[in-house]
Amino acid sequence: MxxxxxxxxxxxxxxxxxxxxxxxxxxxxxxxxxxxxxxxxxxxxxxxxxxxxxxxxxxxxxxxxxxxxxxxxxxxxxxxxxxxxxxxxxxxxxxxxxxSLVHPDATIGPDTVYGPGFVAFPGARVTTNVTVGRHVHLNQNATVGHDTSLADYVSVNPLAAVSGDCHLAEGVLVGTTAAVLQGLHIGRDSTVGAGACVVRDVADQVVVKGVPAR
Ligand SMILES: CC(C)(COP(=O)(O)OP(=O)(O)OC[C@H]1O[C@@H](n2cnc3c(N)ncnc32)[C@H](O)[C@@H]1OP(=O)(O)O)[C@@H](O)C(=O)NCCC(=O)NCCS
CATH class of the missing domain: 3.40.50.20 (Rossmann fold)
Incomplete structure (x- = not known):
């Protein structure tokens, strides 16, 4: 069809x-x-x-x-x-x-649950037990580890790595090549700057950048 x-x-x-x-x-x-x-x-x-x-x-x-x-x-x-x-x-x-679109060169774990409007760009990788809300975009070569949840309207930009057991609240943007270490919570509508390394939870509606991200 x-x-x-x-x-x-x-x-x-x-x-x-x-x-x-x-x-x-x-x-x-x-x-x-x-x-x-x-x-x-x-x-x-x-x-x-x-x-x-x-x-x-x-x-x-x-x-x-x-x-x-x-x-x-x-x-x-x-x-x-x-x-x-x-x-x-x-x-x-x-x-x-x-x-919802998954590029043929993206790999999405078989137990991933994703909402409508999801787009996985080429090279995006999602492993296992990941929950993805509505209108989430995983850009080129972005990775998302086990047991993580991405709420509605999250964007993970090219080459960014979201580790396992993380929770990214609605509207979060993870900038290009940034890393979010395991088990962290990123608050609603917050932005992780390009190249940042997030090592602590991030509050709602803030911008963090740098290594470690502040
Ligand atoms: C962090 C970010 C949100 C800041 O945006 P902004 O508020 O408009 O910031 P500005 O460009 O006005 O810069 C403010 C300061 O932060 C610095 N800065 C900007 N981005 C930075 C980053 N990613 N890491 C470290 N410092 C950064 C600037 O050099 C500037 O420093 P200064 O005040 O000493 O001159 C943005 O630069 C960013 O990284 N966005 C992600 C973009 C992305 O992933 N693009 C890919 C699209 S596919």
């Missing part, structure tokens, strides 16, 4: 999500996803040209989701977790279910 897919956002992250859908189709040897196009409220001219080069249509602003055929799914192609959440709340009003 082929399912129609609309991606929100024609910026870099959104276009990467499109290429993951294509990779899923190629690996399956059939069109699992039919790329109907991209919606974006304020696309730049440059991004529209880049989208055209990918041969994916720009459909218009988010209100065009009203016209989506029955059964169409969506994905939010926005890297920032808090913006992704704000967009998600708007898209919820259109009643389209979210898709």
């Amino acid at each position: 082929t399912t129609g897919l609309v991606v929100f956002g024609c910026g870099g992250h959104g276009r990467e999500v499109l290429t993951i859908a294509r990779a899923v189709n190629e690996a399956a040897g059939r069109p699992v996803w039919r790329l109907l196009g991209v919606v974006d409220d304020r696309p730049t001219e440059e991004n529209l040209k880049r989208l055209q080069r990918l041969d994916v249509p720009y459909l218009g602003d988010v209100t065009r989701l009203r016209d989506a055929p029955l059964g169409t799914r969506h994905l939010i192609g926005i890297g920032d977790p808090r913006i992704r959440r704000a967009v998600g709340k708007r898209i919820d009003g259109y009643g389209l279910a979210a898709a």
